Amino acid sequence: MRRSMKRDSRIFSSVQAFIDVTLVCLGFNLAYIVYNYFFGIEFINIKPYFEVIPLVALASFIFFSVYGVFKCGEKPFIDTIFSVVLSAFFVDLSSVAMIFFVKGFNVPRITFVIAFIFQIVLLLIWKMVVFKTFPIFNKPKDVAIIGVGEETLAVAIKALEKGLSRLKVKCLINIEKDFCNDEIQNVDAVIISPELSNIQKEEILTKCMALNKNVYIIPELFEIAMFNARLTQFDDLPVFCVDKLGLSVEQQLIKRITDIIISLICIIISLPIMLLTYIIIKLYDGGPVIFSQERTTRWNKEFNLYKFRTMVINAEQMTGPVLASERDPRITPIGAFLRATRIDELPQFFNVLKGEMSIVGPRPERKFFIDQFTKDIPNFEYRLAVKAGITGLAQVMGKYTTTPRDKLRFDLLYIKNYSILMDLKIFFQTIKIMFMKAASKGFSEDKLNNYTLKELNISNLKNYSAFESMIK
Template sequence: MNHRKEWNNLLRIVVVILGSIVSLLSILLSFYIKFLGDVPARNFAAFEASFIWIMLGFIVINILFGTYIFYNKTYLDLFYFTMLSQLFQSFFMMALTYAGSWLTFPRSVLLVNLFVGGILLYFYNGVAYWLYHKISGRKRILVVGEEEKVLQAVINFDHMSNRRHEVTHVVLSNYFQNVVELAEEVDIIYLTGYIEETERLKIYDFLMKTNKKLFLSTNFANLMMVNPNIMSFEDESIIEVSSFGIPFEQAILKRSIDILVSLVMLITLSPIMLVTAILVRLDSSGPIFYRQERISKDQRPFNILKFRSMTQTAEEESGPVLSTSNDSRVTRVGRFIRSTRIDELPQLINVLKGDMSLVGPRPERPFFVNQFISENAYYSLRHHVRAGITGYAQVYGKYATDFNSKLNFDLLYIKNYSLAFDFKLLFQTLKILFDKVSARGVEETETGLLGWDDYKDRLTIVGQNKSIV
C-alpha cells in the first residue's frame, strides 16, 4: 500500500503561525525602511504593545480567506489571496491601533508594509505551497460509477488549473471486483452516480480496512448524512439526520448581521453606485435599475434589483434565456459592471428589505425554478433559506456550472451552515472579482462535446461499455 505522507492539520497550523511571524518581520522591516534605520522609541513602543494582537488578526484573516488551504489553488490564486489578506490586515491594524490607543503607530509604516509584507508573504506562501505539493505529491484517482457520471468527473478534473489530482483509472462495471484489483495503483477512490447498495457497502468495507482515501459525490443520499446529530438512548446509539434549514437562533443572528452589514455597505459604496447610475444612463436608453422577478425563501417571489447591463429590449423577442459569455445584448458599461460585479450592488437594498441575505443560494427566475424542479424534485430544498448575493456555488463553482451542480453546492451550504462559514464565503467572494471565468455568462465551450475518445489514451478504462471505442 502507498503510505505517502500527508499535509495534515498540524502542518497547516505551523504554516499559519510561521506566516504570522513573517508578517511581524515585514512590519519591522517597514519601520526600518520608513525611518532609515533610526526608529523613534515612542513609535516602536506602539508596535511592541500590539504585536500579539497583530499576530492573532493575521491568523484569523488568513483562516477566513482560506489562504493556506492549498489543494485547489494555483500560484496566481495564491497571489490574489496574499494581496487581499494583506490589504485586510492593514485595515485591521489601523482599527487595532486606534482602538488600543496606540496612536504613535505610524500610518506610513502600514502603507510601506502593504507592499513589503505583500512581497515577503507571497514568497513565504509560495515556498509553503511548493512544500505542500512536495509532501503530498500528485494524487492518482480511480473514478467508479455510471458511465455518464464518470465521464463528467473525468472532464471536471481534467479542466482544473491545479493539476494535483489526476484521474488515471475508471471503473464502469463489476465495481467491487475492479476496485480491489486497482486500489494499489491509485491514491483515491471516487464513487459517483448510482451504485447498488450491497456493492457499495462492500467497497466501503474494503476501503476502510485498507485505509484507502475515499471520495463520494454529492448525490442526495450522501448530502442527507452531512452534519448529523448523534444521540444515545440507554444502549441505543442513534444518528439523527439534520434538516435542510438554518436553526432559528442562527437565522436571527444571520438576519441581524445582514441588516447591519448591508446598511454600512450601502453608505460606504454610495459614491460608486452614484457614478455607475450616471454611466448606465449615459450609455444606453432605459432605466438605471433592472428589476426582475426571482424566487427566495419559501418560494416567495420578489423583484431583484441590479444596475441595468443589457439593452432595454433584451428579452422582448427571445423570452427568458440565460446570458452567455459573448451576449450581444450586453451594453459597453454593462460588460464592465458585470465583470467587476458592480451590477450586483443594488441587491444590498434587497438584503435590507429582507428579500435576500448576503450569503445564500443565488435566486432564480420563476420560469427556470419551475423547469429545474420538474427535472430535480430536490431543487425546492434550496428555498428553505433566503437567497443570497453570493454563495458557496459562486465562490467554488463557475458561472457556467449546470443547475444540478450548483444545487449540490447550495444544499451543502445549508447543511453545513455556520456564521463562520458565511464570513469565509464573504471574504473569498472578493477573490472572484478578479476571476474573469466566474464572471461570465453560461459558457459556450466545447466541454459538452468531449467524450471517451478524448481520454481513452490517457486512462485505464475497466469494464467499458460497447459505446466506448
C-alpha cells in the same frame, strides 16, 4: 507509505502557516525601521510596535484561513496572489481599526501602508518557493472514478480543468459492466460518481475499506443530510439525529441583524461606485439603468430583484427566459465588465435592507427556472428553505459555468451547516471572486464534446465502450 505522505503534508502546512504569519509580523517591523530611519524622523518608542504584534498575528491567522493562503500549491498561483494581497490588506485594515478603538497604542497609521508593501513582497516570494516545492511534499494520488455515465466523465474533466496536483485520474470504471478489485488495488483513492445507487456506493466503500483506500464521494441529499449529524442513543443503540433543514429562530434573528448592519455599510461604501455606474449606463444607450425582475426566495415567495442592467434594452423579448451563456450576444460591453466585477449586484443590498434577501444564501432564481429545475433535478426545492442571498457558497466555490445540479449541492451544504462565521467567511471570499474573471463566465453546455482521449490523459478506461460515445 500513505501515512508518511499524510504526515508530511500536515507538517508542510503547519510550517507554511507559521512562516506566513511570521512574515506578516516581519513586514510590520521592517515598516517600523523604514519609518524611523529612512524618513529621517526622530526615533520613537518601539514598545507600542511590540504590543501591536499579537493583534497583527491574530488578524493574519484569521484572514489567511479565510482566504486559504495556507493552502498554496493546491490552487493556481494566480489564486494565491489574490488571496495574499486581500489577506494582507484586511490584516492591516483590521489592525488599524483595533488600534483606533483600543487606547494606548500609539502607532502611526502610515506604518501600516509601508508594512503592506513589505508583506506583499515577502509573502509572494515565499509563496513562489512553496508553489515550486509543493509537489515534493504532496505526491499526486492515482485515482479511479467509478460510475455509469456522463457524470462519471464530467468528474474526470473537472479534475483535468482544475489541474489538481493531488489527484491524477488513472482509470474510469463502468460499474454496470464490471467491477474489479485489480483497478482499486492499483490506485491510491477512489472517486464515487453521484449516479450510483446507495447500495452500489456501500459495496464500493466496503471494498475500499478492506483495501485501505481513500474514498471521495460526490454528495447527494442523503450524504449532505448526514453531514454533522448529532450522535445520540436509544438505550444501547447508537443513533444519528438529522436536524430539520433550515435555520432556527435564533439563527434567523442573528442573520437578520447581521444583514442590516453589513448592507448599510456596503451601501455607504459603494455609493460612489453605484452613482458612477448609473451615469455610465445612461450615457451608453440612454435606456433604463436598473433592471427589475421577479425572483423567488424562501417559501416560494416572489419579490422584485434589483440589478444594474447588463444586457441590451428588452433583451428577453428577443430570446424569452434563458440562462446567460458564456458569449451571450445580449450582454453589452459595459455589462460584461459589470458582471465580471459583480458591480451589477450592488443594488441588491437594498433588497437585503427590505428583508427580501440575505447577504449570504442560495442565489434567487426565476419561478420559470425553479419549476424547470425541480422537474429535472431531484431535491431542488429544498434550496428554498432559507432566504435567497446576494452571494453564497455556490458562488465562491463554483462559477457561472457550474451546473445547477452542482450549485444545488453547495446550497444544501450551506443550509445544513449554517453559522454566522460561515456567512462572514463567504462574504470575504466573495470580495476575492469579484477580481477573478474565471468565476464570472456564462453557462456552458458542451464540455463533454470538447475533449479527446489524448487530452484526458487517462491511462485505462475499464470497459471503454461505455464512455466511447461521450468522447471524441
